[in-house]
């Protein structure tokens with residue numbers, strides 16, 4: 001498997017990502033459900049599933065968008081969604097994108113970028129990768145002819 005910038009690799013590991021690049025959107029809901037079930041069955045301790053990086057929690061608190069569903073672990077707080085985009089000419093730790101406008105701008109770039117949508121709970125520090133979305137130049141897209 002080819003891994004692009006090291007930033008992607010480290011974040012991907014932090015998020016427990018198996019698949020880094022697909023041809024389309026990669027959904028991680030199954031892996032998420034599995035993890036939650038293991039926790040509820042007592043096979044995983046809370047500190048094993050609630051170990052979000054402080055930076056992620058800060059981003060979730062400051063720029064995250066409300067996911068309108070309760071945290072599956074503590075059920076106290078609402079989950080927040082944070083999107084990070086990785087790729088050429090972006091910071092090694094990714095760019096935290098907080099508006100649709102910002103994402104549109106990145107999507108217009110000629111580079112191949114990858115967006116990671118992560119859910120996080122600012123209460124118990126649960127976090128999970130939800131989706132991996134290719135943004136920027138679309139591979140295989142026909143060039144516009146004038």
Ligand SMILES: [Zn+2]
Nearest residue numbers: 071074121124
């Ligand atoms: Zn929580």
